[in-house]
Amino acid sequence: MxxxxxxxxxxxxTYPAFTETMYKLLKSEVKKEHIFEQLKVSFSHAASTFGMTDEDIADFKRNEKALSPVLKPxxxxxxxxxxxxxxxxxxxxxxxxxxxxxxxxxxxxxxxxxxxxxxxxxxxxxxxxxxxxxxxxxxxxxxxxxxxxxxxxxxxxxxxxxxxxxxxxxxxxxxxxxxxxxxxxxxxxx
The missing domain is CATH 3.40.50.1000 (HAD superfamily/HAD-like)
Incomplete structure (x- = not known):
């Protein structure tokens, strides 16, 4: 096959690590479960839902890339x-x-x-x-x-x-x- x-x-x-990264970036009252649900649709969907700026998106990508593979089992x-x-x-x-x-x-x-x-x-x-x-x-x-x-x-x-x-x-x-x-x-x- x-x-x-x-x-x-x-x-x-990888989504738990993505969720935690976005949660820290948003610094808001958004629940992690809601972030996770939006990320599962797509990253661009989540970014739009949470009103992320281009700078926010760049920060997220930089922080996510820096995560150890141990956090992405x-x-x-x-x-x-x-x-x-x-x-x-x-x-x-x-x-x-x-x-x-x-x-x-x-x-x-x-x-x-x-x-x-x-x-x-x-x-x-x-x-x-x-x-x-x-x-x-x-x-x-x-x-x-x-x-x-x-x-x-x-x-x-x-x-x-x-x-x-x-x-x-x-x-x-x-x-x-x-x-x-x-x-x-x-x-x-x-």
Whole structure:
């Protein structure tokens, strides 16, 4: 099985660190749960919701990049899925240097045949350009993401989709925990 992965919130549990970073920056009465919910839609959505200035956005990005990879751990059992797949690729809005730093910290760089990062020049999701490129090169069977915008490009291409920790309508499969992969998703590809 060839899997296209989103990075933040799908492979790595980065949103708690993002939430804490934004919470400190906003210095307001906004609850962390509300920040988390808005970030899960998208960073630009959260920035707009909270009226962040360009300076605020730059501060957030600088502070988030400075966080140790230890604060951005992989989700439990996701490594088993990576090992199960015959090919793994990543499409993320995160910069290549940030992706590489986290993958190298956890020793996971060898699991991925290719990474399309935010600074590679492709339009942002849900534009399908990066998915088209990855699908043509790697013949993707499944796209896994934590947000609807992660699966929309795959759906346009007829690729099966899986939402992780998100029950929005439209995905072919849903996982709350990667332990479920072996019996919920994998049998569909035999």
């Amino acid at each position: 060839h899997i296209l992965w989103d990075f933040d919130g799908t492979l790595f549990n 992989p989700f439990p059992y996701v490594e088993k899925v990576l090992k199960h797949a015959s090919k793994n690729v990543i499409m993320t809005h995160k910069t290549r240097s940030e992706v590489d730093a986290i993958l190298n910290y956890y020793g996971w760089e060898h699991y991925f045949d290719e990474i399309v990062a935010g600074d590679d020049g492709y339009p942002r999701k849900p534009d399908p350009a990066s998915y088209i490129y990855l699908h043509q090169k790697h013949h993707i069977d499944l796209a896994i993401g934590d947000r609807e915008l992660d699966i929309l490009p795959a759906k346009k291409l007829g690729i099966k989709t899986c939402l992780f920790q998100n029950d929005s309508e439209g995905a072919d499969f849903y996982l709350i925990d990667y332990r479920q992969f072996a019996y919920k998703v994998a049998p569909s590809f035999k």
